[in-house]
Amino acid sequence: MADADGSLSLTQHLLLVSIGGLQAAPCGCCSAMSTSPSSPAWPGSMAASGGATSVPGRSRASAAAAGFNFGTLGFWFPWSVVLLVVAAVLFSYIALLLLLAVCLLSEGQRLYLHWSHKIGILVTLSFSLSATAVLSDLWSKEWTTLLLSLQVTAPFLHVGGVLLMTLLSWPVALHFFRMNKRVRQGLILSSYLAVLFALYLVPLGMYSPCIKEEGTLGPAPALIGHRGAPMLAPENTLMSFERAVEAGADGLETDVTISSDGVPFLMHDSTLRRTTDVYEMFPNRTDAPASSFTWSELQMLSAGAWFLRRDPFGSAGSLDASERLWVQNQTVPSLKEFLDVAAHHQSLVIFDLRRPPPGHPYRDSWISRTLDVLHNQSSINSSQVLWLPADQRRFVQELDPELQQTSGDLASIQQLQEQKIVQLNLHYSHMEQEQIRKYASVNISTNLYVISQPWLYSLAWCAGVHSVTSNALHILKNLQRPVFLMTPDEYNLMWILTNIFSALLVTAVFIFHWWRERGLPFCSGSRQVNDNGPYSKFRTEESDIQGVRWNPLFFEGPSLSLDPLHVPSLHAELSDVWSISSVGVRGEAHGSAVAANLPTITEEPPRDKRSELIG
Numbered sequence: 001m002a003d004a005d006g007s008l009s010l011t012q013h014l015l016l017v018s019i020g021g022l023q024a025a026p027c028g029c030c031s032a033m034s035t036s037p038s039s040p041a042w043p044g045s046m047a048a049s050g051g052a053t054s055v056p057g058r059s060r061a062s063a064a065a066a067g068f069n070f071g072t073l074g075f076w077f078p079w080s081v082v083l084l085v086v087a088a089v090l091f092s093y094i095a096l097l098l099l100l101a102v103c104l105l106s107e108g109q110r111l112y113l114h115w116s117h118k119i120g121i122l123v124t125l126s127f128s129l130s131a132t133a134v135l136s137d138l139w140s141k142e143w144t145t146l147l148l149s150l151q152v153t154a155p156f157l158h159v160g161g162v163l164l165m166t167l168l169s170w171p172v173a174l175h176f177f178r179m180n181k182r183v184r185q186g187l188i189l190s191s192y193l194a195v196l197f198a199l200y201l202v203p204l205g206m207y208s209p210c211i212k213e214e215g216t217l218g219p220a221p222a223l224i225g226h227r228g229a230p231m232l233a234p235e236n237t238l239m240s241f242e243r244a245v246e247a248g249a250d251g252l253e254t255d256v257t258i259s260s261d262g263v264p265f266l267m268h269d270s271t272l273r274r275t276t277d278v279y280e281m282f283p284n285r286t287d288a289p290a291s292s293f294t295w296s297e298l299q300m301l302s303a304g305a306w307f308l309r310r311d312p313f314g315s316a317g318s319l320d321a322s323e324r325l326w327v328q329n330q331t332v333p334s335l336k337e338f339l340d341v342a343a344h345h346q347s348l349v350i351f352d353l354r355r356p357p358p359g360h361p362y363r364d365s366w367i368s369r370t371l372d373v374l375h376n377q378s379s380i381n382s383s384q385v386l387w388l389p390a391d392q393r394r395f396v397q398e399l400d401p402e403l404q405q406t407s408g409d410l411a412s413i414q415q416l417q418e419q420k421i422v423q424l425n426l427h428y429s430h431m432e433q434e435q436i437r438k439y440a441s442v443n444i445s446t447n448l449y450v451i452s453q454p455w456l457y458s459l460a461w462c463a464g465v466h467s468v469t470s471n472a473l474h475i476l477k478n479l480q481r482p483v484f485l486m487t488p489d490e491y492n493l494m495w496i497l498t499n500i501f502s503a504l505l506v507t508a509v510f511i512f513h514w515w516r517e518r519g520l521p522f523c524s525g526s527r528q529v530n531d532n533g534p535y536s537k538f539r540t541e542e543s544d545i546q547g548v549r550w551n552p553l554f555f556e557g558p559s560l561s562l563d564p565l566h567v568p569s570l571h572a573e574l575s576d577v578w579s580i581s582s583v584g585v586r587g588e589a590h591g592s593a594v595a596a597n598l599p600t601i602t603e604e605p606p607r608d609k610r611s612e613l614i615g
Helices: 010-014 056-066 079-106 115-138 144-178 182-205 238-246 295-299 305-310 321-328 335-345 366-377 393-399 413-418 433-441 454-463 488-517 564-574 609-614
Strands: 222-226 251-258 264-266 348-353 385-387 404-407 423-427 445-449 467-470 548-550 601-603
Touching: 079 115, 079 144, 144 182, 144 454, 144 488, 182 488, 222 238, 238 251, 238 335, 251 335, 251 366, 264 335, 264 366, 305 321, 335 348, 335 366, 348 366, 366 393, 393 404, 413 433, 433 445, 433 454, 454 467
Parallel strands: 222 251, 222 467, 251 348, 348 385, 385 404, 404 423, 423 445, 445 467
Antiparallel strands: 251 264, 548 601
């Protein structure tokens, strides 16, 4: 399960996955859209990212993978929260059953699983398999996040693993000393010690970017507002970009579509349905491509009312009356307005340029039309623009060499230098410290998208990432240092102390059970104790035998004297019996042929002297 930025939080990782969610679907700057061979031609086709055609179903799948499914439900629904809550409840249920089982086994009890618990375990298993299959389909590209989260949490997961194995030493030692077969004893002990010692030595091969020497941590990655500040204002509006700058953004990211009359404007989705009131103004064109509208038609739409009505991030309630009025008045901004805001605040800009579908008037002139706005209509400096579109890159470089050429694809250093690439815009799953260093050595910086979780931002910080695209600027800007940052000496101390504590405790547990199972006194003058478990023989104390009588009808051997001197030998014989439900059973003739040849043991209460005289 992922957040809207596609990242896993630490809680989710431990259950294997955080919730929250910060976007509807990855934008063109943040993911590659695939081309559908069955996409219809203009005007029914969808505007694409970087020249490819976007498929509505793919967008909805991406949104679901991000944690929400707005396209299907019509509102932001955190289904990943529901999934996580259910998983947490089932996990707690199984953990409780396991804990009770260990307690019962420790007391020598046999386990009988009630039918309701069998159904519960079956439901848990079915849910786990189904959830894994669904997530693997919707979120197949995000499993790398698990490995990234391990880089941050590995030092602490190691400590948790050692402590867990230390706790397991109690039932392991108990059953080890109660088993009579040495083969089983050796198998249990060797398996346990192998896992324990492996955990002790795990740090020798552990890698975590956040274990760094003092003074080697680089500056915090610069923050680029993903569609502005979508948690504080309606995405892709002038208010959102102003709020992003106020929150400390160093750059602004957006998506550009070209209207049917040639005006580049800001819109992430291929339709206007989610972020405008097109269903009220143009009810018959709700699902029409955004690029099929003219600029005058776009100016009639509200781009902020939906934010107050649906409150996608639960932040609308914190707006005062003037801010709510500001939101209501937001319209679809043009590229020129966006560039002017960035120029005013001296912010970097990066945008994905969506090529119009076939049949659009500006299908073939989309690059030149965008450059015309950039050069002739806006006040921004070309050096502030990170040019992302790969189409016609050589033409763009020749026309404006000051644009910072940015690539969204991994390539060799030689290939990037040939294209004059100065920055990479990559998904955070490509975060590799060594690779980032190699690119940086030839002055190629790295921007990662979309990172909104503090732990993931911390990992990017430790790995030397230069900038990140984020929805949560106001949260990440306040992070003073990476989460879980520590020096090698601090971690070595934690590692060694944990191992020493664990080894001492495990040794003490095994000594205790060895002492207890052999009935050794715990202090001088104490009574010898025999703890009987499922692997020990039932021992009958001499004081428990009040009277024994042999039935001669079922005994063909010599008679047994009831002399008290024979009682100890009888006690020795009885000590070899594995289990006796009752000693006081009189021998009676049964139909079994076997029973006819067995002596029976009966127990009678002791008779006082008066009864003997009467007898």
